[in-house]
Structures are given as C-alpha cells and as structure tokens.
Amino acid sequence: MLELDQICFAIRKDGESVNLLEDISIKIPRGHFMAIVGPSGCGKTTLLKTIAGLNSESGGNLKWEGRDLAEERDFEPWEIGYVPQFSIAYDELTVDESIECVTRLRVKTRGENELDERIDRVLGETGLEAIADRRVSVLSGGQKRRLGLAMELVSDPNLLLCDEVTSGLDPRSEREIVHLLHDLSRKDGRVVISVTHSLAHLELYDSILVLHEGRVAYHGPPPLMNHYFGVDDTEEVYPKLAKQESLKWASSWAKHRPAYYDKLDKRRAEKIKEGSLKVPVSARNVLLAAPSSAESSDSEKLKSNEEAQSSKIDDDVITPTSKLVGDDSKEIIIEEPEPTRMPGIFSQFTTLLSRRWRIFARDRGQMALQIAMIIIFPLVISLFGDHANGAVKRFTAEASADLESQIVEREAVTANQIKKGSGVSGIIMLEVILLGLMASNNSAREIAGERKIMEKEKFGGMRPMAYLASKVGFLACLVLIQSLVMAMVVEMFWKFEGGFPVHLTFLILINASMTAICLGISSMMRTPAQSSLLCLYLVGFQLPLSGAILALPQSIDLLVRPFISAYWAWSGSISALNEGVGTAVRNTVDTSLSDVRLCLFVLLAHLVVGGLVALVGINRAQWES
Numbered sequence: 001m002l003e004l005d006q007i008c009f010a011i012r013k014d015g016e017s018v019n020l021l022e023d024i025s026i027k028i029p030r031g032h033f034m035a036i037v038g039p040s041g042c043g044k045t046t047l048l049k050t051i052a053g054l055n056s057e058s059g060g061n062l063k064w065e066g067r068d069l070a071e072e073r074d075f076e077p078w079e080i081g082y083v084p085q086f087s088i089a090y091d092e093l094t095v096d097e098s099i100e101c102v103t104r105l106r107v108k109t110r111g112e113n114e115l116d117e118r119i120d121r122v123l124g125e126t127g128l129e130a131i132a133d134r135r136v137s138v139l140s141g142g143q144k145r146r147l148g149l150a151m152e153l154v155s156d157p158n159l160l161l162c163d164e165v166t167s168g169l170d171p172r173s174e175r176e177i178v179h180l181l182h183d184l185s186r187k188d189g190r191v192v193i194s195v196t197h198s199l200a201h202l203e204l205y206d207s208i209l210v211l212h213e214g215r216v217a218y219h220g221p222p223p224l225m226n227h228y229f230g231v232d233d234t235e236e237v238y239p240k241l242a243k244q245e246s247l248k249w250a251s252s253w254a255k256h257r258p259a260y261y262d263k264l265d266k267r268r269a270e271k272i273k274e275g276s277l278k279v280p281v282s283a284r285n286v287l288l289a290a291p292s293s294a295e296s297s298d299s300e301k302l303k304s305n306e307e308a309q310s311s312k313i314d315d316d317v318i319t320p321t322s323k324l325v326g327d328d329s330k331e332i333i334i335e336e337p338e339p340t341r342m343p344g345i346f347s348q349f350t351t352l353l354s355r356r357w358r359i360f361a362r363d364r365g366q367m368a369l370q371i372a373m374i375i376i377f378p379l380v381i382s383l384f385g386d387h388a389n390g391a392v393k394r395f396t397a398e399a400s401a402d403l404e405s406q407i408v409e410r411e412a413v414t415a416n417q418i419k420k421g422s423g424v425s426g427i428i429m430l431e432v433i434l435l436g437l438m439a440s441n442n443s444a445r446e447i448a449g450e451r452k453i454m455e456k457e458k459f460g461g462m463r464p465m466a467y468l469a470s471k472v473g474f475l476a477c478l479v480l481i482q483s484l485v486m487a488m489v490v491e492m493f494w495k496f497e498g499g500f501p502v503h504l505t506f507l508i509l510i511n512a513s514m515t516a517i518c519l520g521i522s523s524m525m526r527t528p529a530q531s532s533l534l535c536l537y538l539v540g541f542q543l544p545l546s547g548a549i550l551a552l553p554q555s556i557d558l559l560v561r562p563f564i565s566a567y568w569a570w571s572g573s574i575s576a577l578n579e580g581v582g583t584a585v586r587n588t589v590d591t592s593l594s595d596v597r598l599c600l601f602v603l604l605a606h607l608v609v610g611g612l613v614a615l616v617g618i619n620r621a622q623w624e625s
Helices: 044-052 095-106 112-126 141-153 171-185 222-229 234-242 246-274 299-309 345-362 364-382 403-443 448-459 464-493 500-524 528-546 554-563 565-575 579-586 596-619
Strands: 002-013 016-028 033-037 059-064 080-083 159-163 191-195 207-212 215-220
Touching: 002 044, 016 044, 016 059, 016 215, 016 246, 033 044, 033 171, 044 080, 044 159, 044 191, 080 141, 095 112, 095 141, 095 345, 112 141, 112 171, 141 159, 141 171, 159 171, 171 191, 207 222, 207 234, 207 246, 215 222, 215 246, 222 234, 222 246, 345 364, 345 464, 364 403, 364 464, 403 464, 403 500, 403 528, 403 565, 403 579, 448 464, 448 500, 448 528, 464 500, 464 596, 500 528, 500 565, 500 596, 528 565, 565 579, 565 596
Parallel strands: 033 191, 033 207, 080 159, 159 191
Antiparallel strands: 002 016, 002 059, 207 215
16 A cells, blocks of 8 residues: 655745645555546646655655655665656667667566566557557657556556656547556556546546645545535536635545545455455555544544535445455455566666667767768868978088078978978867867767656666666767777878877877766756757867967966866877977977876876766756656
8 A cells, every 4th residue: 555644845945945745645555546636736746756756755754565665665666667748768769679678677587588578468468569660759649658658567566657648648549548557557456646637537547636736635536526526527626626725625625535535445345356456465455444543533523524424425435344355255366476676787787788879870860970070070180181291300410601591491490390390289189179079979968868768767776877887888989989080090191200009099088088078067967958068168168278279378277277188188199299290399389288197197087087977967866847
C-alpha cells in the first residue's frame, strides 16, 4: 500500500514560503488504478513528483508497504516506474531498440534469451509488436505514449506513475491508453496513478483524487463523485470547486472520507473474489477504512457522521468491511515476485556507448557536419602553408665591408624571419582555434540536448559515472580522428619543424581540453541553446585572449592566461619548434611563451577540470518544474 500522511510541499517565492501541497492524506492499496484530477495549477504533477521522490516533501510522511521512505529506504529503481509528459525515447532508434536499451540499463538478465523474452512480453502488453521495427520519429502521439509505458514496464515496477499520458490525444487513442493503464493495474498487484486533465473514461478508474489549490477535495469511487459535489455532470465539478475555498473542501472531505473508503474496500473485495484483480498474498486483506493514529480518537464521531450520510448515498456505500477476502473464497492470488536485479556499471557503460554510436550513425546532419569539418578545416589551413615554408635566413658569419650590402642583408633576414615567424604562428593558432570549434560542436549539446532523457534514466537506476564514461568514450574517438586528420593534412603542406608527435600531442590536447570544458558547460545548462551559445562565446574569446595576435596588458594577461586553453596549446607548440624557427616566431610576437612541460600540464588540468564539472552537472538533478 502507498500511504500519504499529511504531505506538504513548499517552495520559496519572493522570499516567502508558499505551499503547493498541503496536508495530503490518502491511501492507495495494491492493484489500484487511481486518477488525479483538478483545475490547472492545483498541484497534480507536483503531487506525482513528490510521490516519485523528485520533490522532497516539506512535511508529512510517505510510506510504501509500511516502510517510511524518508527514514528507512527510498524506492528501489525497479519498484517504481515514472512516465513523464515528455518523450523518453530517441527519435533515431526503433521501438524495439528503445526498449532493448532501457532493459539493458535497468535489468540484469541471465542471457539473451531472457532479454528477448522480457522485451517481447512488454511489447505484447502495450500492443507495440506490429510497429517494433518503426523509428520513434514517425510514431503517432498515442504510439509514443505506449512506448513510454513499455520502457517503464521492463523492470516490472510495483508502482507506476503517469503524468498526462493522455494529453493531446484524440478520443480513441485516449481511451486506448486509459484501458491499457487499467489492465496494467490488474497484473501483479501493481498500483497505477495517472494525472490527467481529462474527465472522460473515469468509470475505468478504481478511485478519483480531486485536488483543489493543493488540498484533497475528494478521493473515492468514480460513480459517487458527482453525488459528493452535488452536480449532475462531471464537467460541473471544476466550476463547483471554484465556489468554495480549498480549506473548506478539505475539511468536508476529512469528515466524509471513512464512508467512501468503506465503499472502496467493498468494491476491492468483490474484484479479488471474482478474480479480476490479482494482488500479492500480503495485500489481500489491506483496508483503506482502517483508522490511522490521527483518526482513531475521533472514530465515534466519524461513525455517527457516516450514518448520517447513509440516507444520501446508496445503501451499500458505507457497509463496513472487516475483512476483504474470506478463507473459503476462490479468488486468484499471486506471490510477490523476486526483486529485479540491476546491471553493473560496465554493462550500463557499454549499452550507453553502443546506443550513442548508433544514434550518431543515423543522424545524417551531424554526420555530414563532422565529415565537412574534418576535411575542410585542414584544407583551409593548408592554403597558408607557403607563408611558413622555406628555411630561416641568418646573418652571415663575416660582416660585409660594404655598408649597403649589410643593410640589404639585414632587411632580407628580417623580412624572412617576419614572414616565417608570423606564418608559423598563424598556422598553429588556426589549428588551435578550428579544433576548438570542432570541440564546441562535439560536446556543447551532448548532455544539454538530452537532459530530459538523462534525468529519466538516472531515475530508473542509470549510474552517472556510466553515463559520463560513455560520453568520454564517444567524444575521445571524435577528438582523436579530428586531431589526427588535422595534423596529417597540415603536415603535407607545412612540416612542423619540431617533430610530428609533439605537434599531434598538442592538437589532441587542445581538442580534448576544449571538448571536456564544453561538456562541463553542457552538463550545467538546462537547454542546448544556452549551452551552444556559451560554448561559442568561449571559443570566440580564445583567439584575442591568447595573445597570439596582440599581447594583452600584463595585469590582464596574468589573470586570464591560466584559463585560455588556446594560449597553452599555441605556446607549447611554438616552444617545441626547432631553435631557428622558434626564434623567428619569438621575434614576431610580443607575448611571452611558456615551457613545453608547463603547457602540457595546464592543458591536462583543463581536461580534468572539464570532466569533473561534467560529473557534477550530471549528478545534479535538473528536472523541469
């Protein structure tokens, strides 16, 4: 049973505490299908998120099967399924692939046969077998809702929470989804709670919870809701709610609740006897109407109130049910299933990495952009190869006696060194900046672009470290390919006069460090647009702040230099050049250069910091409010 005892949830607004939920007290037994309805802004989704643990209650107690979820143990990932309003599947995957991936992330199976059986069972339960090979991007709204349900059922949750899964559907699709949820509640004693704006198909629910301004106005059988509110049509309930303050509705419900819970108990007992409701043995004789500690002292007063209500409600509404199922009944009962086992972190890592490559391969736009950058960027740099080619001229050992010859020689040497130095410095900085752009494209949207799905998968038991490792594995491949092609193509037109391995090392490090930093930014931003814009600004400021073109004032240079990855890659590459070429560059630029080892250390530090920020951002919950 799920029990909410005086649950409250408050937020800070304009420096004051505002209650979005206040004194919510309800009981929901196993095998129960409940709808949460009410006017917009009444707290429906807030209550669902509080039950799921996405909102931390500011007061009251939340219990599941008798254990206090705040003090003893929270829901295990396999115990609860949460279907949010947004899609939790990637458009590039098929229905079957989506379910397979989430199964591998949430369930440890004993081989491929068990995995296939679980997938086939879920496809059958949700009616998705016929479209298993269809891409998510082409599914209808109703099919996507079914897929969202299927992805939650892979772990056989005992509690299934659905947030507006019928929103925006046509009447036929809406009825099909409600019927599906009803059927799911009848299997294995599963509790299914559905938040809905729609007041259609209420007869399929076991009970209706009506919220008004964050308080309970009614929780009872659907057929009695209109009678309770004194209306002829369900559509009149919301206008009737608005005529009275929520506190008065809550007070009224507290008086009448035992009578309606008695009715729910009786209906539940009948369904268990006839076999239409299957619940675990431990949940057979659970009573809703049994008074809690807060109600026991007022039991006599409530009893007289129930008797007064009997003239207004059907005779069997308040019939007490001391015991749900007798020993001589022939109802179908089930045993509590074994807990679902979670896969290890390595299994989750390989699943996530495989899925990322599959999505990348099917994203034609991103694939084309990557190929274009990898080919075009190095070729653009190669156009400037002539500026950096040729030997560095030096002054002759013996000075010419002719003054005019000395002047001509000096001018020729100076011009040569300026051309050589500026050409080499410019090519290296072009490589660094263009690889920075590639890095931004690599990871600016990598986490922010799938924030909702990531949060949902974390809720289902995905380990943040496995997720980060999969991103590192995927991005590392891109970084190596981009940097290697850049170095090899540029080397064809201009030889790095300090050794190709050194050149390649700094190109890899600038790409990797900027990729890591942009990944960290992506993990901290809520939207991909925010992340992309910030990463673009970051790359754009690398060039002027590196000092490669104009030296910064010393006071500013000392403050910004430690954070400019482009400076360290540029400076390290130049410091690794042969003496003659390095001297030519130093004679061309005003910015001081750092030692190769220091440059390597700082770029590695940037790489580590970016990874740590990404881990913090991944661990931090950023559900939409």
